[in-house]
Amino acid sequence: MATATSVVRSPKAPLSGKFTFADKKTTLPVHIPQFPPQRRRFTPLSASLHDSENNNGCNKNAQAVELEKLFDDAPYDDVSKDSPLHPRPLSSTQFSNSVSNGNRLRVAYQGVRGAYSEAAAEKAYPNCEAVPCDQFDSAFQAVEKWLVDRAVLPIENSLGGSIHRNYDLLLRHSLHIVGEVKLAVRHCLLANHGVKVEDLKRVLSHPQALSQCENTLTKLGLGREAVDDTALAAKYVAFRKLNDTGAIASSSAATIYGLNILAQDIQDDCDNITRFLMLAREPIIPGIERPFKVSPSIQQQKAIYKYSFLIRGGSWCSF
Ligand SMILES: O=C(O)C(=O)Cc1ccccc1
Structure with a gap:
């Protein structure tokens, strides 16, 4: 959906x-x-x-x-x-x-x-x-x-x-x-501890990340909300203790904000590279x-x- x-x-x-x-x-x-x-x-x-x-x-x-x-x-x-x-x-x-x-x-x-x-x-x-x-x-x-x-x-x-x-x-x-520097971007689906994929109604992330995980999110039937950066999404989910909302962000964001990694490498393209100036x-x-x-x-x-x-x-x- x-x-x-x-x-x-x-x-x-x-x-x-x-x-x-x-x-x-x-x-x-x-x-x-x-x-x-x-x-x-x-x-x-x-x-x-x-x-x-x-x-x-x-x-x-x-x-x-x-x-x-x-x-x-x-x-x-x-x-x-x-x-x-x-x-x-x-x-x-x-x-x-x-x-x-x-x-x-x-x-x-x-x-x-x-x-x-x-x-x-x-x-x-x-x-x-x-x-x-x-x-x-x-x-x-x-x-x-x-x-x-x-x-x-x-x-x-x-x-x-x-x-x-x-x-x-x-x-x-x-x-x-x-x-310039190229970064291999590997997205994770993050949620608070105890929250399962089935509990999620929506995910928050940066627009690029949402678009890079389009297929996965569609398969899971999750709604999407865009925020300014992926880690901000993780921070919000963690600090608000949301149990129906996940975040798409890095594994280090999971560690920093104490979130559980529900799924790893959820980007549609395994060769997901971002170039930074x-x-x-x-x-x-x-x-x-x-x-x-x-x-x-x-x-x-x-x-x-x-x-x-x-x-x-x-x-x-x-x-
Ligand atoms: O939101 C971030 O974490 C960023 O640094 C921007 C971004 C988002 C998705 C892929 C690469 C960079």
Whole structure:
């Protein structure tokens, strides 16, 4: 049974007195100006439907669910606030008070801990400090404002093709592409302990993940709800202790948020690869030791982007 996909927005985390950067080993408290706490009522999932903005073709009959208050009144904020295991993602409003952490390369990614983008950051820059950001735009801004050194950005996957929205971000910002990394994405069906597949009515995940598991989800007859990243889906299911809702996310998200893995490798294509771009403020200085890929100037990138759109209908253009 095919079911419509909805888009759930990420929570707008209110500013709090303390902000903690993502680092598995170190916790750096960053002080944020105090604002009165915003307590808003939780909005049920079925509330305020509107058209989906961009879900990469995953939800053909899509109706988007406006759920800005998804985590209000949930343990999300309480747990995220100061825990090194659950750092609150960086948002652009928090930049002015951020600090750097020693000598490790700091790499921004969109999502919460356990997202595939975090794995991509760590693959691209082993031993880096991966810094979660609530939006892609925040990750770009974090690099531009020198709060982090690099960002990683998913740009294409083997099944769904180009992620057009992220090409737009490349155009709007002036970061340089300094490399790329490919990640084999292996999706798991996650649920709270004690919950069986038969108990599930729907799953939450990133639109790409939902689309990559289309066949499996159709076979299981599960409804789909889109959220900003796969790990956020896992976090939501865990923190809300839902027993009729699963998440599609990585096995590391299962570990981080204490979920049970009901099924592994549920993606339709066993060769499920996502390509991530590595972004920096400065272009690569070509070395003589080994061959390098050319990082085009912003103008060249724009031209290539437009060209790729015209000639290839928006598909990936290898730089
Ligand atoms: O949601 C995530 O975890 C991401 O990093 C984005 C994503 C989603 C699905 C496949 C690859 C990347």
